[in-house]
Amino acid sequence: MNQYNLSIEFEDEASNEIFDVSFVPFFKGDTGPQGEPGKDGKDGSNGTNGTNGTNGSNGHDGAPGKSAYEVWVAAGHTGTVADFLGSLQGKPGLDGEDGADGKDGTNGKDGTDGTNGTNGVDGHDGQSTYALWLALGNTGTQADFIAAQRGPAGADGKDGVDGKDGAAGTGLTNRQVWVSGTTYNPSDYTFSPNSSGNTSMWIAKGSTPYLSTIAPKDDPTHWVEFQAPAGADGKSVELQKTSTAVQWRQTGGNWADLFTLASVTGTNGTNGTDGADGKDGKGVSTVAVTYQAGTSGTSAPSGSWVSAVPAVTKGQFLWTRTVTTLTDATSVTAYSVAYQPLDGAKGADGTNGTNGTDGADGDAGAAGRGIQSVAVTYQMSASGTTTPTGTWTSTIPTLTKGQYLWVRTVLTLTDTTTVTSYNVSYQGADGAKGTDGTSPNLASPGAIGSTTPGSGKFTDLTATGTLTGFPGRLLNVRVITATQVYNKTAGTNAVIVEAIGGGGGGGGVPAAASSQSATAGGGSAGSYAKVYLTSGFDGVTVTIGAPGAGGPAGGAGTAGGTTSFGSLITCPGGNGAAAGWSVTLLNTFPNASPPVAPTVTAGAVLAAFAGWSGFMVGLVTTPGSFSTSGYGANSPLGQGGVPRATAAPGLPGSGYGAGGSGGNAPAGGNAAQKGGDGTQGVCLVYEFA
Numbered sequence: 001m002n003q004y005n006l007s008i009e010f011e012d013e014a015s016n017e018i019f020d021v022s023f024v025p026f027f028k029g030d031t032g033p034q035g036e037p038g039k040d041g042k043d044g045s046n047g048t049n050g051t052n053g054t055n056g057s058n059g060h061d062g063a064p065g066k067s068a069y070e071v072w073v074a075a076g077h078t079g080t081v082a083d084f085l086g087s088l089q090g091k092p093g094l095d096g097e098d099g100a101d102g103k104d105g106t107n108g109k110d111g112t113d114g115t116n117g118t119n120g121v122d123g124h125d126g127q128s129t130y131a132l133w134l135a136l137g138n139t140g141t142q143a144d145f146i147a148a149q150r151g152p153a154g155a156d157g158k159d160g161v162d163g164k165d166g167a168a169g170t171g172l173t174n175r176q177v178w179v180s181g182t183t184y185n186p187s188d189y190t191f192s193p194n195s196s197g198n199t200s201m202w203i204a205k206g207s208t209p210y211l212s213t214i215a216p217k218d219d220p221t222h223w224v225e226f227q228a229p230a231g232a233d234g235k236s237v238e239l240q241k242t243s244t245a246v247q248w249r250q251t252g253g254n255w256a257d258l259f260t261l262a263s264v265t266g267t268n269g270t271n272g273t274d275g276a277d278g279k280d281g282k283g284v285s286t287v288a289v290t291y292q293a294g295t296s297g298t299s300a301p302s303g304s305w306v307s308a309v310p311a312v313t314k315g316q317f318l319w320t321r322t323v324t325t326l327t328d329a330t331s332v333t334a335y336s337v338a339y340q341p342l343d344g345a346k347g348a349d350g351t352n353g354t355n356g357t358d359g360a361d362g363d364a365g366a367a368g369r370g371i372q373s374v375a376v377t378y379q380m381s382a383s384g385t386t387t388p389t390g391t392w393t394s395t396i397p398t399l400t401k402g403q404y405l406w407v408r409t410v411l412t413l414t415d416t417t418t419v420t421s422y423n424v425s426y427q428g429a430d431g432a433k434g435t436d437g438t439s440p441n442l443a444s445p446g447a448i449g450s451t452t453p454g455s456g457k458f459t460d461l462t463a464t465g466t467l468t469g470f471p472g473r474l475l476n477v478r479v480i481t482a483t484q485v486y487n488k489t490a491g492t493n494a495v496i497v498e499a500i501g502g503g504g505g506g507g508g509v510p511a512a513a514s515s516q517s518a519t520a521g522g523g524s525a526g527s528y529a530k531v532y533l534t535s536g537f538d539g540v541t542v543t544i545g546a547p548g549a550g551g552p553a554g555g556a557g558t559a560g561g562t563t564s565f566g567s568l569i570t571c572p573g574g575n576g577a578a579a580g581w582s583v584t585l586l587n588t589f590p591n592a593s594p595p596v597a598p599t600v601t602a603g604a605v606l607a608a609f610a611g612w613s614g615f616m617v618g619l620v621t622t623p624g625s626f627s628t629s630g631y632g633a634n635s636p637l638g639q640g641g642v643p644r645a646t647a648a649p650g651l652p653g654s655g656y657g658a659g660g661s662g663g664n665a666p667a668g669g670n671a672a673q674k675g676g677d678g679t680q681g682v683c684l685v686y687e688f689a
Contacts, residue, residue, distance in 0.1 A: 087146070200225050205224055283327040290307055292318075293312045293316050293317070297317045315340065322334045380397050382402075387406065404427070407423045472689060475491055477684065480542050481682055484542055488537065496686040497568075498686070503547060503680075505678050506662040507662045509629075509665050512670045517626070519620060519627040520589050523574055523592045525640065526563065527572050529571050537568065543561075545562050551576065551674060567601060570600075572598070574635075576678075589619070589620075589662065597610045618630040628643050629663060632651070634658055641659065650673070650676030658679045661675070663676075
């Protein structure tokens, strides 16, 4: 094989310089077999000698150009010159068919030498292979041109022979939810909660069956928890139902039928056979509810059962018996028990608790009920316990002594329902007639009842004079409002003492919580006594009961002080009302209970009774928007504080021995309010000659 040199030129586009590469070798194929001799050619005629041409001028030397290898490296390739040459060599082409041998021609006669012709003009510089490549319609850089010289990649090789199948694996058997007492085989799997409380997959371990009585999470010897690796976040799948099919799609994709509705609609099943007739039921024939008070809350009382609720003494139990008689003549008896508690001793004030965190907003409550109207009417009755059935009037009727005045208050709410309450007061009857006194001796200013006239005569009574000479006449009235020693007026032989204790304070209320109301009752009046004394009254100490203070915001009112006339008359003060509280339901708040009755140790008692409770209790009618506080109790010598229907403190009483009204916070968010003060006690002494 012979080797030849090939000259390749490149043109630099930036400088239009031509670079000659003269060292690139190429190879010629082997010589083919001898061809057949060619036909003899004709002898050519001798040519004339040509004239010698003139020498052409030397061309300009070109700038040294880069070799093709240097251009290849500059294009970003790496490697040796051999690597570069290897990149230019395509795959060997197919061998061409051998041509037919030509016949040898006969040698012609040598012609005479012609004369030398003149040198031709220097030709233009030829184009580089890169420029020719571009001229053929290709585009790209020199690197693209060099890359284009590589032959196409060879075809993919044939697939290799498949490998042999592996040995069969051991499968898992689904045993559903784990059940204690079940025998499980190795490679069984079941579902049971893990230590986090989540349902997990558990696989039985070991080589023999196992009777499982311990939950898998607590039996690592026989169970292993299967935990699949976390997968990549997938797209959400959405479902929708059309009139003909249930469709699905990944979020943002197109809807496609998952299944048609027609494909899941089965044919109607045959009707089942009628069931057997049930046993006849037992209906309720009658229900009888009766009541009885008892001392035990666990053993039913053995006394008489009554149809009306009896009065229950504090510390006892109210039993309710319900006897239901069925249509088959059998009966069912049920009991319920309620306790009437004793008054407990006042406990010590507890320390204030820390404020709790705000709770989440509750669901919106039903529409509240406000007061639409208030109607107050009156009626007189002979009973103080049975509501009268006569005509109610809007004005107070003239009361007959010994009768009761009933006051009916009807609140009409915004939902058209009504709330009715009653209050009762008594018009006292005249007391029994006293025994007739003895006739006075009109002839003498001596003692009343003297049967023997004295030597004197009547003292004249003039418009400007003083009435003298009549024993038993009223000399003076002493109004004692501060503690002191009583010394009678000269000439006083008998006194009527009228005393009353201080009035109790009304209850205070806390701030009303959201959608709630807070109100409190009023204080009670002091006890009252009126006594006729003929001896032992001079020089006694008179103590005047102080007024009870209204309860502070959220606190109870205090009791009024005791008024006493020596040791002869003692009148306790009225009780303070309990503290109110915030409520969400319609509710009542009682006024203070009456104090104990007065004590009288001497003289003739003209009147003596415990102080009264307030006229009307505290009442919440529309939680969150409306409530009224309780009245302070009236006394024989004073008027109690009137109730409050707005957010305000209770009002004090007036006069002597009256109670203060309760505080009120009718709407959610209203501030806490104090109760009204009671009024002080007093002692009135009527002095008689």
